[in-house]
Amino acid sequence: MRYLSVMKAWTRLHNSFAAAVLPMMLCIGLSAAAIVAAGPAFGQTxxxxELFDKLKSADPAQAGRIEQEIWIEWSKSGSAAMDLLLQRGRQAMSEGNFALAVEHFTALIDHAPEFAEGWNARATAYYQMGQIGPSMADIAQTLRLNPRHFGALSGFAMILEELDRPKQALELRRAVQAIHPHAAGVSQAIDRLEADLQGSSL
Known part of the structure; x- marks a missing residue:
C-alpha cells in the first residue's frame, strides 16, 4: 500500500470515529480534513x-536499524535548546515522573509547535498518566505534522482498542504495517483484531 492509500485509510478512520475524536481536534483548531491535507507538507526530508523507502523492503534485522535511524531523525528539532527539553522530558518519563515530563514537553511545544516529536512525547506522557483525552489530542497534532509517524499511529490504535473500537484500531494497525511492515507486534495485532472482528460478526 502506498502513501496515498495510507492517507485514505486515515481519512476513513476519521469519518467513522468523528464523534469521539473530532471534538478534541476541533478544540485545538484541527479537523480530519486539515490533517490529511497537511500530510504531504510535514514530517518529510x-x-x-530514503529511510522509509528502505523500511518497506527491509528484512526484520535491517528494519530495526532503519527504525532507530528514523527515530533519531524525528528527534532532531534543529535547536540544541529544544533537543535538550526533549531529552529532559524523556529522562523524566524513564524515571516515572510523568508530570515533570509533561512540563518539559509543554515547554518544548510552546517554543517549537511545528516539531512533531514534542507532541508525540507529550502524548505518551499523558497516556502514562491516564489522561486519554489530552493524549489523543496530542496524537492528532503529531499526525498532522508527521502522518508517517508509526509510533503515534500505533499509540492511537492501542487507545482505540481500549475504547472498544476494534474496527478503527484495525485500520490504523494496517496503516502502520503499510509504512513499517516489521513494526513490533503489528502483524500479531492485525491477526488478533481480524479474528476478533470475524468472531463478533458470526
Missing amino acids: AKLD
Whole structure:
C-alpha cells in the first residue's frame, strides 16, 4: 500500500470515529480534513524519504536499524535548546515522573509547535498518566505534522482498542504495517483484531 492509500485509510478512520475524536481536534483548531491535507507538507526530508523507502523492503534485522535511524531523525528539532527539553522530558518519563515530563514537553511545544516529536512525547506522557483525552489530542497534532509517524499511529490504535473500537484500531494497525511492515507486534495485532472482528460478526 502506498502513501496515498495510507492517507485514505486515515481519512476513513476519521469519518467513522468523528464523534469521539473530532471534538478534541476541533478544540485545538484541527479537523480530519486539515490533517490529511497537511500530510504531504510535514514530517518529510530527503533522508527520511530514503529511510522509509528502505523500511518497506527491509528484512526484520535491517528494519530495526532503519527504525532507530528514523527515530533519531524525528528527534532532531534543529535547536540544541529544544533537543535538550526533549531529552529532559524523556529522562523524566524513564524515571516515572510523568508530570515533570509533561512540563518539559509543554515547554518544548510552546517554543517549537511545528516539531512533531514534542507532541508525540507529550502524548505518551499523558497516556502514562491516564489522561486519554489530552493524549489523543496530542496524537492528532503529531499526525498532522508527521502522518508517517508509526509510533503515534500505533499509540492511537492501542487507545482505540481500549475504547472498544476494534474496527478503527484495525485500520490504523494496517496503516502502520503499510509504512513499517516489521513494526513490533503489528502483524500479531492485525491477526488478533481480524479474528476478533470475524468472531463478533458470526
